[in-house]
Amino acid sequence: MAPFAVFQTFLSILMFLRIYQSEALAKPLPLTPESLKVSANSTHQCLHLQWTVRNIPYHQELKMVFQIQISRIKTSNVIRVENYNTTVKWKQVLHWSWESDLPLECATHFVRMKSLVDDANFSELNFWSNWSSWKEVNVQESLEQDTLLMFPKDKLVEEGSNVTICYISRNTQNNISCRLEENQIHGEQLDPHVFAFNLNNVSFIRKHGTTIFCEGPPKQKKGIVLFVSKVLDEPKDFSCETRDFKILSCTWDPGMDTALGFSKQPSQSYTLFESFSGEKKLCTHKNRCDWQITQDSQEFYNFTLTAANYLRKRSVNILFDLTHRGETGVVAAHIGH
Template sequence: FLYCGPQNVTLQHSGWMLLLSWEDQPSCSAVQDVLIYQLVVLRTGQQVHYFGFKDEVSVTSDQIESTHYWNWTSSLALECASHSVRLRSQTSPWKEQTIPGKQTSEGPEVFPKDEWFKVGSTVTFCCILPSREAFSTMYLTGYDGAQLNTTSNQTYALTVHLNQVSENSCTNVICKTKTNKENGACVYIGYPPRYRDLRCETRDLESVECQWTVEGGKSRPFKKPKDPQLLGRPCPMPSEGRCSQKVEKVGVGERNWRLTAQNEFGKAELSDTADLSKRVHMFAPNGVKAVTVNARSVILQWDWTVQQYNILNITCQVHMRCGEITIIENFGVGLNCAVLNGLIPNWTYNVTVRCGTAQYFWKWSDWSKKVLFQTYGDVPEALDVWMQMEGNQVKIIWKV
């Protein structure tokens, strides 16, 4: 029979979490198989969590003589009651460590305080009374019908389903004694970033630009999301509902574009699967001008701010206004000009141009700046004229 168990057991806490660490006794070095530890969590002496034969903490032979760690998150703030952890191996007695609950001598104290809770959470608040005070009431501002329990002689617990956002500031949790002593805590209730409908594209073929919908209107100051991250990197110039990042290569097939954002209430994750070479949202044509103007035709010309547009198969629309609206469509690789025929001589025209990719059309660019031009006057062709003599008369004839 080999006696082997834990030693140097330490229990600490962080927030609502119990953190247990321990080492193996020297005799455990003789264990050839797996060493199994069992743990029990007690709250005010009552068992609330147990790692038994189905969920043991197993230590393999190569892990023996190292420090082992285990943690557990309580559903009740650790100030509200004492929390103990018991630990043993299959051949050792229990060893116990305790984190005591909060004690008060002045007036009632409420926990947790200054915490952030997501809408939809169920939270238990507690009120701890001094030894000679009697409990009167406990409530959460704006909530009715919460469940009230007693956890010990001087500790009372209020369990509430949080379904209302804190307005302007925090929500108060109030506890009163029968001698009219009153104290409370302030908690914040809200939503994680409420983002949806992520859509990603490229404009310059060197970066990805994503947009999404922000629900719920403007965020209140205390729950404003931290700057979102696209592809695991902070957005360099974040704005509401938009983010861009440089990428090594655009045309590498479909890829998962992932956006994450978080605030004190939680984290939001969105993704969009797309091949950016099929989602090119072009910039508007730059510097559109009428380079050759005739009486009945004109040549329009422009350039591109993105050099890679010159190798794309492009379709462009010319919007022409001259009393009536006409839209003319042109196609071509690196298209940077258009010829408009059938114009009216000596007439003023107002034109603007927009373009998109032709092979995998995604969306039109913005319209370019408007261009005004006037066609030249048209000189009629010389008439085909001849004369006929009939006696004393001359007849002049021309072809229409």
């Protein structure tokens, strides 16, 4: 870097520090997060945060840490503390998301944050700012006024997962009983109108979902369906062969079909990717896929077969040598490591 450019950078940093030097205090003022906005996505049980940091100088980037607190029901009941590390630019809008285990309709949530500069060029700013004010997120205010409500609705989870559900009763009498299929379940009271239930290690019962319902006087009854998917299997016995050196025929054992009813989750898809050519093909069958052999003297094919459903992906690899012949004239595939 030219001496003049180094001098300019030094002056820029020096001017920046002087801007934040308080006349009354010995240390500079912190860069505090502001314009904090919190929105709720009930379908995915997520809170989305958006904010800015005022007074970041033009053409400067600062490494910063934002400590985020999330409370439930009341501000003193902190359930999550997380540090978010990122680089902040002038006038940049920052984003962060959090997924709740409890449906957002079941309780009011509160969010606040503070920040510090974690940048060697601005060591004098390496201290925490004040907390922002609490932002309240109350999804219940937008709900219909039924006497009994249950959440989440039509949630998709994988077998073995832990799931939290709740009911909201507009009636002050809480003699409401709930069942998972035919088995009674017992919950925890969150407030006078809300009970939550923790379902651990949920099992697959049927493709059309697991029924959970609550009922109580006078003639209150509500139900939800929990869609539990079988765990996606890794493709087994993946192999390829060719008899005409024009088409590679790859086959595998797909394992359990993870399709669910009511179009909640289709059967898993399979994609074949060849790393040397960078080409990818979506397979039209669940247990086989044909690949066109190129005419450019490519001898090796490094395949990755990926199975995917809405909840996860599973991949296996093989390295295929086109020049290797077996006694039957079928080219064998070799499992890659």
